[in-house]
Every structure is written in C-alpha cells, then in structure tokens.
Amino acid sequence: MSKQQRLVYFSILDTFIVFAAIYISTLFMFPSSPVFTAQLFILSTTLMVSYLVFASIYKIYQRAWEYASAEEVVMLVKSVTFAVLTAALIQSFISSDVYYRVLASTWMMQILMILASRYSFRLYKDRNKGTLNKEGKRTLIIGAGMAGTYVAKQLKSNTCELNPVAFIDDDPLKQALHILNIPVVGGVEHLEEYVQDMDIDNIVIAIPSLSKKKLFEIQAACHKTGKETQMIPMIEDLVTGKLAVDDMKKVEFHDLLGRDPVDLDTHSMKSFIQGEVLLVTGSGGSIGSEICRQVSSFDPAAVILLGHGENSIYTIERELKESYGDRIQYFTEIADIKDRERMMKVMSHYRPKVVIHAAAHKHVPLMERNPFEAVTNNVYGTKNVADAADASGVDTFIMISSDKAVNPTSVMGSTKRIAEMVVQDLNKKSSTRFVAVRFGNVLGSRGSVIPLFLDQIRKGGPVTVTDPEMTRYFMTIPEASRLVLQSGALAQGGEVFVLDMGEPVKIVDLAKNLIKLSGYTEQEIGIHFSGIRPGEKLYEELLNDNEIKETQVHPRIHVGNTVDFDIKLVLKTIENLSMKEDEEIREVLLSIPRQYSKSVAAVQ
Incomplete structure (x- = not known):
C-alpha cells in the first residue's frame, strides 16, 4: 500500500x-x-x-x-x-x-x-x-540472542536459500524455548548430535561479540560436523542496513588464532607521527606497505617510500595517493639498501624524523641456500641504513626483526640477530634512538605459510606441513604494523620490543582449519608431513633468557634487556665471508649468537 x-x-x-x-x-x-x-x-x-x-x-x-x-x-x-x-x-x-x-x-x-x-x-x-524458505537449506543458528533472533527473522522473510530450523545457545534459561516458532534445542556441547538428528545442512554463528578464543572453540566444534559454517557481520551493520544477512561470510583464518586482536595506544602513536617526515625501507613489501598505510592514518607531513622493486613501490604509492590525496606528500626512491652511498644521499636529502627499516630477506630455506646474500642484505644493508640515519640526525630508527633471531638455528635468524646487535651498538654512541621490533609469523605476508596452504588447497592438495609438532607465534599484518609505530612512541633507545601474541599455534591445526574453511574434508585434501627443513626449529622463542625483563611498558608489549657485546669483533668475524663456501658461512653465522650468549652468561 x-x-x-x-x-x-x-x-x-x-x-x-x-x-x-x-x-x-x-x-x-x-x-x-x-x-x-x-x-x-x-x-x-x-x-x-x-x-x-x-x-x-x-x-x-x-x-x-x-x-x-x-x-x-x-x-x-x-x-x-x-x-x-x-x-x-x-x-x-x-x-x-x-x-x-x-x-x-x-x-x-x-x-x-x-x-x-x-x-x-x-x-x-x-x-x-515464511513460505519462501520452506525448501531451503536446513540451517542451525548458534546464538539465540538479539543477533540470532534478527538473523532468523530475516532468513524466514528473505528469498535466500537458508531455512532456520533450530537455535543452539549455552544459556540454560533459553533452552527449550521457542523463538519465532524455532526451538532452542540445547548447548554447543551437543552440536554434533543436533546436526545429525535434525539433518542440518548449514550452520550460522550469530554471536558478533564472540571473543576470538570462544570463536575458535565453537568453530572447532562446527568443523567436526563437516557442515558449511558461516558467521554474520557485526549486528550494527545489519541493523543499519550497511550489510544484509545474505552477506554472511565464512570464518577467515585470522579469526581462528584463539586470541583477540591487540589494541595499542593510538594517541601516543599519533603524537609520535603527526606532522613529521618518515622514511620506510621495503615499502613495497607486505609489511612495509601496511606500515605505510598505518603511518598515513596518523597524518604525517610526508612519507618516503624506499624499495628495490619498482612495481611494488608504484602500487603502494598509487594506493596511498588515491586514499589521502594531497593531504600527505609521498616521495618514492628506488634504491638498494646494500648501496651505502645511495642510503647516505637519500637520508641527507630528506632528513626524516623517523626511519622504519622493513627491508630484509626473510625466507628461511632460501637464505640457507644463499647465506652470503643474507649477510649483505640483512647485516650490511641494515648497517648502511642505520649509519645513514645516524649521520643525518634521525630522531628514531626502528628495525624490523624476527623471533627467529632468538637462539637462531638458521642463517636468516642469525643475520637478524647480528643486525639487532649493529643497531644496539649504534644506540650507545648516537643521538638517534635505535630500537628493534621482533615479529612472529605474519599472517598473509608474502612467503608466509598461509598463502602457501591456500594455494595448495586450490590445486587440490596435499597441504605440506613440515612436522606435526611444529608451532609458531602468529600476528596479523595490522598488528605487526601498529607494533612498529607503538614501539617508536615508547622507545628510549636500545630496546628490543616484542608483541604478546598469546599461545603459539600448531601449524598442522592451522592447515586443518584452512582445509575445512575452504569447504573440503581432510579426506579430500590430505596433509603431507615433509620433515623439518634446514635451519628450522620446532618452536620459536620471543626473548632470550638473558633478555627477559620483568616489567612491561605496555600491557601487550614486552621489552628485552640490552646486553653488552663487541660489535667490532662481530663485524670482523663476518668481514671475509665472501671468500668462503656456503656451509662455512653458515657455521660462522650460527656461531656468533652462540658465542655472544656464552660470553653474557659468563659475565653474569
């Protein structure tokens, strides 16, 4: 009417x-x-x-x-x-x-x-x-609260193929009730029984406020049923019409890490960045480009995008200019951090207040086969950028490191630890504050395990996992990038910052979840254990025993103690590595952190 x-x-x-x-x-x-x-x-x-x-x-x-x-x-x-x-x-x-x-x-x-x-x-x-959905997929809704009721109502009056036939809710006061003539049959602990008894085709998780840990548990229970599982958008988006019930998404892999995202102090980050000039090395990489995005959200005066690959630098420059227009100045520099003279020239020209050093070789097996390249890029490249920052009077220098730098068993980890030592030594004699930030495995970054698994699943499998007991710490790209900025705001000089990433995750569990999220079973997409690769450890550590500090500068950030070492002796040890064979280079690199740890223990 x-x-x-x-x-x-x-x-x-x-x-x-x-x-x-x-x-x-x-x-x-x-x-x-x-x-x-x-x-x-x-x-x-x-x-x-x-x-x-x-x-x-x-x-x-x-x-x-x-x-x-x-x-x-x-x-x-x-x-x-x-x-x-x-x-x-x-x-x-x-x-x-x-x-x-x-x-x-x-x-x-x-x-x-x-x-x-x-x-x-x-x-x-x-x-x-309601007559529209009588022949649709029989759908079980987890959550009989406001969101679940709203979803059920919309599904009943919508032309989509889902037909809600039952609720599940752990609240005993709701169990045995009927909502919109749909029964609340029981709790999540009996999910498999209900799915089988009621011939359920589809499961919808309708609890938008669910914590990551609880979502992980519920998703694991859903996976056991073998039925497709979806999660509704935020209820605010549904109610305001920004999204419809039809926009329900499959639970993404970063929803399954078993912890909530880390919230950091955006006010201190803004005061650290707003109106300043920043330079980011490796700006075209997955981490460097996200750092540039995060930096731009705090209104810097200018950002210098420095990288070796022209296509990736062009892509991130174009994206940032489309997003921020003339509000922020962006300058691009196609340069190799191994070129010391070029680093000096770039740094003296722009004189940034903050330098974020994200350029590095990070692929463990590749660096095992190319150890000298790891040294020239990760060690000498870092020294070139750090020396240039010191010479140009940069206020804060932040180096992106790795949890593999702790008690390293790989070339990549050793070169990252030596690079940390380089910037910590510079901090002792420079007016610039030099700090390092250790990352765990960054979800979705280039070369990480998630894109590999997804590619293997798309090709029909199998998914290759090195060892059933292999565990890793994981963080999202935005978390990693914000950690960098937060560390710069907190830096006094010489620290090693580490994000609290909760409990480590088994790689095989991650693989199983991704297979199920992609709509397959382990019978359809198998898992093959290939064995630990050269340089890999079964588990990673965040701080060395000698670095652990009792106090924290932020509830979710740990700071490692600085320790004494002779950087001249370290650099002299690797000075003539170009003349050696790969295996000998590897032995020398792995010996440096071990010798350093022994000397520290002897002093203590």
Missing part, C-alpha cells in the same frame, strides 16, 4: 473499532437498555474524533507495525487513554450523567482490538514471507 492508502485503510478500520468497542461495552453494561441513543452517538463520535486526533499526534499511522515493539504499544495506550478522557470531559459538559463504566470497558476493548488488528496484519505478512 502507498502512504495515503495505508492512512485511509487504518483510519477506517480504527473508526469501526471505536464504534464497535463503545457499543459492545454499552450492551454488556446495560443489556436491557436501548443501545442506539442520541447521547451514545454523540459520545462515540466524540471518542472517535478524539482518538484520530491523538493517533495523529503520536504518529500511530506512521509506525511500521510489522516491526512493532513496546514503544508502539505505549503510544497506542496514550492515544486511547487521552481520547477516552477527552470524551468523558465533553460528555460531562453536555450531560451530568457520564458513562464511566462504559468508557472504562471501551478503553480496554479498543486497545485490545486495535492491537489484534495490527498483529493479524503482521502475522499475515510473516506467514506469506
């Missing part, structure tokens, strides 16, 4: 209800008296006009009764009450005899009849819409 048709329809309906209510009440109260009298006609006409006036004031006819709540009922009661009081007042002026009992009965009957008419209209629409 149009707006005008709706107004006419409900006005006529309510007029009939008002007259019916007052005449039926009179008949009940005075069964032997005549009903159709002039006085009663005047009273009923007065009541009808009064009600239409107050209904207009309280916008009764502008309300969508198919979505009625307690507020609509309150407005209706107010309209009828004031109409009855007005009719009584007018009757008292016309006649000394006021029909109080009739008006009281009319008041109650009018409210009930109008509510019944609106509810019948709503019931009729819901029943017609």
Whole structure:
C-alpha cells in the first residue's frame, strides 16, 4: 500500500473499532437498555474524533507495525487513554450523567482490538514471507540472542536459500524455548548430535561479540560436523542496513588464532607521527606497505617510500595517493639498501624524523641456500641504513626483526640477530634512538605459510606441513604494523620490543582449519608431513633468557634487556665471508649468537 492508502485503510478500520468497542461495552453494561441513543452517538463520535486526533499526534499511522515493539504499544495506550478522557470531559459538559463504566470497558476493548488488528496484519505478512524458505537449506543458528533472533527473522522473510530450523545457545534459561516458532534445542556441547538428528545442512554463528578464543572453540566444534559454517557481520551493520544477512561470510583464518586482536595506544602513536617526515625501507613489501598505510592514518607531513622493486613501490604509492590525496606528500626512491652511498644521499636529502627499516630477506630455506646474500642484505644493508640515519640526525630508527633471531638455528635468524646487535651498538654512541621490533609469523605476508596452504588447497592438495609438532607465534599484518609505530612512541633507545601474541599455534591445526574453511574434508585434501627443513626449529622463542625483563611498558608489549657485546669483533668475524663456501658461512653465522650468549652468561 502507498502512504495515503495505508492512512485511509487504518483510519477506517480504527473508526469501526471505536464504534464497535463503545457499543459492545454499552450492551454488556446495560443489556436491557436501548443501545442506539442520541447521547451514545454523540459520545462515540466524540471518542472517535478524539482518538484520530491523538493517533495523529503520536504518529500511530506512521509506525511500521510489522516491526512493532513496546514503544508502539505505549503510544497506542496514550492515544486511547487521552481520547477516552477527552470524551468523558465533553460528555460531562453536555450531560451530568457520564458513562464511566462504559468508557472504562471501551478503553480496554479498543486497545485490545486495535492491537489484534495490527498483529493479524503482521502475522499475515510473516506467514506469506515464511513460505519462501520452506525448501531451503536446513540451517542451525548458534546464538539465540538479539543477533540470532534478527538473523532468523530475516532468513524466514528473505528469498535466500537458508531455512532456520533450530537455535543452539549455552544459556540454560533459553533452552527449550521457542523463538519465532524455532526451538532452542540445547548447548554447543551437543552440536554434533543436533546436526545429525535434525539433518542440518548449514550452520550460522550469530554471536558478533564472540571473543576470538570462544570463536575458535565453537568453530572447532562446527568443523567436526563437516557442515558449511558461516558467521554474520557485526549486528550494527545489519541493523543499519550497511550489510544484509545474505552477506554472511565464512570464518577467515585470522579469526581462528584463539586470541583477540591487540589494541595499542593510538594517541601516543599519533603524537609520535603527526606532522613529521618518515622514511620506510621495503615499502613495497607486505609489511612495509601496511606500515605505510598505518603511518598515513596518523597524518604525517610526508612519507618516503624506499624499495628495490619498482612495481611494488608504484602500487603502494598509487594506493596511498588515491586514499589521502594531497593531504600527505609521498616521495618514492628506488634504491638498494646494500648501496651505502645511495642510503647516505637519500637520508641527507630528506632528513626524516623517523626511519622504519622493513627491508630484509626473510625466507628461511632460501637464505640457507644463499647465506652470503643474507649477510649483505640483512647485516650490511641494515648497517648502511642505520649509519645513514645516524649521520643525518634521525630522531628514531626502528628495525624490523624476527623471533627467529632468538637462539637462531638458521642463517636468516642469525643475520637478524647480528643486525639487532649493529643497531644496539649504534644506540650507545648516537643521538638517534635505535630500537628493534621482533615479529612472529605474519599472517598473509608474502612467503608466509598461509598463502602457501591456500594455494595448495586450490590445486587440490596435499597441504605440506613440515612436522606435526611444529608451532609458531602468529600476528596479523595490522598488528605487526601498529607494533612498529607503538614501539617508536615508547622507545628510549636500545630496546628490543616484542608483541604478546598469546599461545603459539600448531601449524598442522592451522592447515586443518584452512582445509575445512575452504569447504573440503581432510579426506579430500590430505596433509603431507615433509620433515623439518634446514635451519628450522620446532618452536620459536620471543626473548632470550638473558633478555627477559620483568616489567612491561605496555600491557601487550614486552621489552628485552640490552646486553653488552663487541660489535667490532662481530663485524670482523663476518668481514671475509665472501671468500668462503656456503656451509662455512653458515657455521660462522650460527656461531656468533652462540658465542655472544656464552660470553653474557659468563659475565653474569
């Protein structure tokens, strides 16, 4: 119906209800008296006009009764009450005899009849819409709260293929109830039984406020059923219409790490970056490019995008300029950090306040086969950038390191530890604050395990895992990037910052979850254990025993103690590695952190 048709329809309906209510009440109260009298006609006409006036004031006819709540009922009661009081007042002026009992009965009957008419209209629409989904996929909704109820209602009245047939909720007060004529059958602990007994095709997780840990547990239970599992968007997005129920997404891999995202102090980061000039090496990489995005959100004056690959630098420059326009200046420098003279020239030209050094070789097996390249890039490249920062008076230098630098067993880890030693030594004699930030495995970054697994799944498998006991710490790219900025804001100089990443995750569990999230079973996409590769450890550490500090500068950030070492001796040890064979280079590199740890232990 149009707006005008709706107004006419409900006005006529309510007029009939008002007259019916007052005449039926009179008949009940005075069964032997005549009903159709002039006085009663005047009273009923007065009541009808009064009600239409107050209904207009309280916008009764502008309300969508198919979505009625307690507020609509309150407005209706107010309209009828004031109409009855007005009719009584007018009757008292016309006649000394006021029909109080009739008006009281009319008041109650009018409210009930109008509510019944609106509810019948709503019931009729819901029943017609509900017939659309009778043949859809039998869907079990986890969560019988506001979000779950909203989802069920929308699915029942929507043309999508999902047909809600049951709720699951751990709240015992909701169990055995019916919501929208859909039963709440029990708790998550019996999920498999319900899925089997009720022939469920699809599961929807409808608890937007769910913590990562609880989501991990529920998702694991859903996976055991072998049924497709989806999760609704945030309820605010559903209610505001930004997203529809049809936009339910499959649970992504970063939802399954068993912990909530780390929130950091954005105020201190903004004061550290706003209005300043920053230089980011490795800007085209997955970490470097995200750092540039995060930096840009805090309104720096300028960002220098430095990298070796022209295509990746062009891509991130274009993205940032499209997002921020002329608000921030972006400068691009295609340069190799191994070129010391070029680093000096770039740094002296821009004189940034902050340098974030993200350029590095990070692939463990590749660096095992190319150890000297790891040394020239990760060690000498870092020294070139750090020396240039020192010479140009940079305020803060942040080096991106790795958890593989702790008790390293690989070339990559050793070169990262030596690079940490280089910047820690510079911090002792420079006005620049030099700090290092250790990352865990960054989800979705180039060369990480997740893209590899997804590619293997797309190709039909198997998914290759090195060892069933292999564990790693994981962090998201935004978490890693914010950690860098937070560390710069907290830096005093010489520290090693580490993000609290919760409990380590088994790689094989990650592989299993990704297989199921992709809609396959382990029978369809197998898992092959290939054995530990050269340089790899079964588990990673965040801090060396000698670095552990009891206090924290932030609830989710650990800071390692700085320790003494002779950097000249370290650099002299690797000075002539270019003349050696790969295996000898590897032995020398691995010996340096071990010798350093022994010397520290001896001093203590």
